[in-house]
Amino acid sequence: MNEKTVLKQSMKLFIVGFIIFSMVGIVLKNISYPLGFLLGYIFNTIVFYVIIFTSDMILNLKKST
Numbered sequence: 001m002n003e004k005t006v007l008k009q010s011m012k013l014f015i016v017g018f019i020i021f022s023m024v025g026i027v028l029k030n031i032s033y034p035l036g037f038l039l040g041y042i043f044n045t046i047v048f049y050v051i052i053f054t055s056d057m058i059l060n061l062k063k064s065t
Contacts, residue, residue, distance in 0.1 A: 003052055007045070014041050 017037055025033040 003048070006048070010041075010045070017041075 014037075018034060018041075021037045022034045025031055
């Protein structure tokens with residue numbers, strides 16, 4: 001699967017999850033649920049980009065040898 005497709009699908013899932021956790025946060029009067037979900041999504045996206053970058057570097061190193 002293409003990484004752009006994965007990011008588009010994850011954005012849709014993020015929006016749905018953020019809405020759900022925001023409603024839970026409003027009901028429980030606690031902002032930590034939506035903020036935790038947002039922070040987790042940001043960290044996962046950064047890790048995903050690092051994996052893509054590392055894989056690309058490894059594949060480029062193999063081509064040159």
